[in-house]
C-alpha cells in the first residue's frame with residue numbers, strides 16, 4: 155500500500171532516519187526513502203546547506219542554445235502550464251537530461267523565493283547535487299514523482315512542493331524534466347497529473363519528425379485513442395524495432411532494451427501497412443486496434459538522429475578508424491587494470507573517449523567519476539579526491555567526506571587535465587595506485603578501493619616530467635598506454651566526420667542538409683576548438699535552420715567563410731576581418747544580427763524567420779553590447 159505522508163509522519167521519518175539511523179519504512183513513500191538512502195551514501199550531509207554551483211550566464215546561454223530543439227518542442231506545454239502556474243503561485247521548470255535548470259516561468263513572486271533556495275536557471279538540481287527533490291529524484295527513478303516539504307533532503311528546500319516528470323526521447327534516453335514547483339504551504343493536488351499529461355504530449359510530438367524512412371505502428375486497446383497523444387507507438391526500420399513510447403512497449407510487454415533487437419514479425423503476427431485501423435492480436439491474445447504506416451521517404455535511416463536529442467553524452471561520437479581501434483584496445487587494457495592516458499588538443503574528445511571506454515568496459519555498471527584537476531582549487535584537490543575525516547580541518551563537513559576516489563569504487567576514475575595536478579596530490583595519488591587503498595585526510599583507517607584509472611591531458615606530460623612539474627614515477631604508472639586523439643583538422647575524412655556529427659545532432663531529422671559548398675567550407679576550417687567548437691557551431695546552425703531546406707553558405711559565421719585551410723582557401727573570400735569569438739553564443743548572435751539585417755531591420759520579421767520570440771531576439775541583441783562573462787570551472791561529475 156502506498157504511504158500517505160503527512161507533515162507529522164515525515165517529521166517522524168526524518169528523525170528515525172537521520173537522527174536514530176533506523177529505517178522509517180511505512181512513514182514515508184518508498185521512492186523518497188530510497189532517495190534519502192542514495193543521498194546519504196553519496197556523502198550528502200543533511201545538516202549542511204546544499205552546495206550550489208550556479209553556472210555563469212554565458213555558460214547557461216550556451217546550454218540553452220544546445221537544448222534549443224527540446225525547448226522548442228516543449229514550448230506549447232510550458233506556455234499552457236504557465237497559465238496554471240500563475241493561478242497557483244507556482245512556477246514551471248524545464249531541465250536538461252542531467253537536471254540542470256534551463257528555463258523557469260510562472261508566478262514571479264514565487265520565482266523570487268525559489269531563487270533564494272537556488273531553484274533557478276543555471277543550477278544543477280540532480281539528486282547528487284541537491285539531494286532529494288522532484289527533478290533529481292524523477293531522473294534517478296525514471297518516473298514522475300512529487301516531493302513535498304520536509305521530504306526534500308535538505309532543510310532549506312522544505313519551503314517547496316514540487317512535481318516532476320522525466321521526458322524520454324523515442325530511444326528511451328532521458329531528454330529532460332518538466333517540473334511544477336510552488337510553496338509547500340499550498341498543496342497543488344493536480345500538479346503531478348498536469349505535468350504527466352504535458353510530458354505525454356511532448357513525448358508524442360517527438361515522433362513527428364525524423365522517422366520518415368521508417369514504418370510506424372500506432373495502436374491502442376481503445377480504437378478512439380489511436381491518433382491522440384495517448385496512443386502507443388512503435389517505429390520499425392525495415393522490420394527492426396528502433397524506437398517507441400512507453401505505452402507502446404508496455405502494451406506489448408517489452409522495454410527499452412528491445413530496441414535494435416526485436417523484429418516486427420516476432421512481436422506481432424501478420425501486421426500489414428494500412429490506412430485504416432485494423433485489429434491486432436497482442437501478446438496475451440488481447441485485441442488491440444492499430445495502423446501500420448509505411449515509410450514516407452526512402453534513403454538512409456534517420457532514426458538515430460531524431461531519437462537522440464542533442465545532448466553531448468547521448469549522441470553517437472564520431473571516431474575515425476584509428477580512434478575506434480584505440481578505443482577497442484583501451485577497453486581491453488582497462489579491463490586488465492592497465493591505466494590509459496588520453497592525449498589530445500582541447501575539445502578533441504578526450505572525455506567523450508573516456509566515457510566510451512567506460513561504457514564498453516566490464517566496469518560499465520559501476521560509476522564513471524570525472525574530475526577536472528585544473529578546475530579544482532589546489533587547496534581542495536586532495537580533500538576532494540581522497541576525502542577527509544570528521545573535523546579534519548576548519549570548514550570540513552561534520553561527518554567527513556569519502557572523496558571522489560572512493561566514489562569511483564568498482565568503476566572508473568577519470569582524471570582530466572592530470573598535467574595540472576599539484577605535486578603534493580600527485581604523491582598521494584601515486585600511493586593510492588600502489589597500495590590500492592585511500593587514507594582520508596585527518597587520519598582514519600585506510601579504505602581499500604578498486605577502480606580503473608583513465609587520465610587525460612592536452613599538455614606534453616613527458617616535457618612536464620623533464621621540467622620537474624610532473625612526477626616521473628607517476629608518469630610511468632599512468633602512461634602505460636597512450637591514446638593520441640587527432641585534432642579535427644588532421645582527420646583524413648573531415649567531410650565525413652562533419653556530416654556524421656550533423657546527422658547525430660539532429661540536422662537530418664529536421665530535414666536540413668549541409669549544402670556542398672557549406673560542407674567544403676566547414677571541412678576547410680582549422681577548428682582550434684576541435685569537436686567542441688564544431689558541435690557548438692552545428693547546434694547553433696540546427697537551432698536556426700529552416701527545416702526542409704539545405705543549409706546555405708550564408709548561414710555560416712564570417713569566421714568560417716573567411717578563414718579556412720589552404721586546400722579550399724581559394725573557394726572563399728580572403729580573410730579581411732579580425733578573428734572573432736567562435737563560441738556558440740557569438741555564432742548565434744551573428745546569425746541573429748544577419749537575420750535582422752536581411753529583414754531590413756524589422757525585428758519581428760527576423761524573429762519569425764529564426765523561429766524564436768521577438769523578446770528573445772531583442773534581449774540577445776542588447777546583450778551583444780555587454781562585456782564577456784567568465785566561465786565557471788567545470789564541475790566534477792559522477793554518473
Ligand SMILES: Nc1ncnc2c1ncn2[C@@H]1O[C@H](COP(=O)(O)OP(=O)(O)OP(=O)(O)O)[C@@H](O)[C@H]1O
Nearest residue numbers: 466471472473500501502503504505506685686689
Ligand atoms: N568524437 C566526438 N564526436 C562527437 N562529438 C564530440 C566528439 N568529441 C568531442 N565531441 C564534442 O565536443 C565536446 C567536448 O568534448 P570533450 O569534453 O571530450 O573534449 P576534451 O578533449 O576532453 O576537451 P578539454 O581538453 O577541453 O577538456 C563534447 O561535449 C561533444 O559535444
